[in-house]
Amino acid sequence: MTVTVRLFASYAERLGHSSLRIELSAGSRVKDAVTSLRNMPGGSMLPPTPLVAINRGYASPDSALSEGDELAVIPPVAGG
Amino acid sequence: MRAAIVHAPIDPAALIAEVAHETNGATSVFLGTVRSDNDGKDVTGIEYSAYDEMAETEMAAILEEARSAFAVEHAVVEHCVGTLAVGDISIAVVVATPHRAASLSAVQYIVEEVKGRAPIWKLEHYVDGTRGWVGAGSREAAR
Numbered sequence: 001m002t003v004t005v006r007l008f009a010s011y012a013e014r015l016g017h018s019s020l021r022i023e024l025s026a027g028s029r030v031k032d033a034v035t036s037l038r039n040m041p042g043g044s045m046l047p048p049t050p051l052v053a054i055n056r057g058y059a060s061p062d063s064a065l066s067e068g069d070e071l072a073v074i075p076p077v078a079g080g
Numbered sequence: 081m082r083a084a085i086v087h088a089p090i091d092p093a094a095l096i097a098e099v100a101h102e103t104n105g106a107t108s109v110f111l112g113t114v115r116s117d118n119d120g121k122d123v124t125g126i127e128y129s130a131y132d133e134m135a136e137t138e139m140a141a142i143l144e145e146a147r148s149a150f151a152v153e154h155a156v157v158e159h160c161v162g163t164l165a166v167g168d169i170s171i172a173v174v175v176a177t178p179h180r181a182a183s184l185s186a187v188q189y190i191v192e193e194v195k196g197r198a199p200i201w202k203l204e205h206y207v208d209g210t211r212g213w214v215g216a217g218s219r220e221a222a223r
Contacts, residue, residue: 008131009201010213053199056134072131072199076215079130079159079200080112080171080191 001026001067003033009075011050014042024065030054031061033071046073081147082156083139085132085200090158090169099154099176106180108187112171114164118214122207128161128170131199135159142193150186152177157190159200170202 005020012018015037022036030052037043049061051074065071082098096107114126139157146152154176164170173190177183194200202214 006131008199009129009203009215053131053134056131056137072134074131074199075201075213077195077197077199078202078213078215079128079135079198080195 001028001065003028003065003068004070005033005037006070006072008072011046011073011075014045015040016042028065029061030059030063030065030071033065034061034073037073050074051076081140081143081152081154083136083143084156084158085130085135086158086160087162088160090160090172092169092172092174095156095158095172095174098156099174101154101176103178104154104176105178106183107174107176108180108183110171110173110187110191111169112191114166114168114170116166118204121204121212123166124205124207125163125165125168126170127163127203127205128159129201129203130159130161132161135198135200138198139194142190142197145193146175146186146190149189150177150182152182152186155186155190157194159194159198161200 002021007018038046052059053072055070143155157173159171173187175183175186204212204214
C-alpha cells in the first residue's frame with residue numbers, strides 16, 4: 001500500500017522532503033513507516049517513536065495504516 | 081468561536097470586535113510577540129511554520145474544550161505563520177464572557193494548550209547569522 005508522509009520543520013530539513021510517498025506492506029503500522037523513514041538518508045535523526053498523526057489526528061506507534069493515509073511525522077511543537 | 085492559521089499580520093482590534101456581544105461584561109486578550117532574545121541569544125526574527133490543516137483542527141478542538149470547561153461562547157484564536165520580526169504578534173487569543181473569571185481562565189487554558197498541542201514550529205534567526213529550531217524546551221541548530 002502507498003502512504004503519503006508529511007514532514008515538517010527540522011525533520012523536513014534533514015530528510016530533504018516535506019512530502020513523499022512510501023510503499024509499505026499490507027497491515028503495516030506507524031512504527032513500520034517510521035523504520036522505513038529512519039533508513040532513508042538523513043532519517044537517522046528521527047526519534048524511534050516520534051509524535052505522529054494519521055489524517056490530521058494524533059496517533060500512536062501501533063496505529064494501523066491504510067492505503068492512501070496521510071502520515072505526519074511531527075517534531076516537538078513550539079507555537080506561541 | 082473561530083481558530084485560524086493566518087499568513088498576514090494579526091489585528092487585535094478586529095478580534096476584539098469579533099467576540100463582542102451585549103451579554104459579555106469581560107473581554108480578555110493574550111498577545112504573544114517575538115522577543116529580542118531567547119536563552120541568551122539575540123534574536124532578529126522568527127520563521128513560523130505549521131501543519132496548517134491539523135493546527136486549525138487542533139485549535140478548534142481546544143476552543144470547544146474551553147466552551148465546556150468555562151462556558152465560553154465567544155472566543156477566537158489566530159496564529160501567524162511566516163517570517164516575523166521582533167515585536168510582531170505571533171498569536172492572539174481573545175475571549176469574551178459575561179464575567180471576568182471565565183474569560184481570564186479560558187485565555188490561559190487556550191494559550192497553554194495551543195503551545196503544547198498545535199503542530200506549529202519556529203525557526204529563530206539570530207544576530208550572529210545562525211538559525212535554530214526551537215521546541216520542547218530545546219534548541220537545535222538548523223542546517
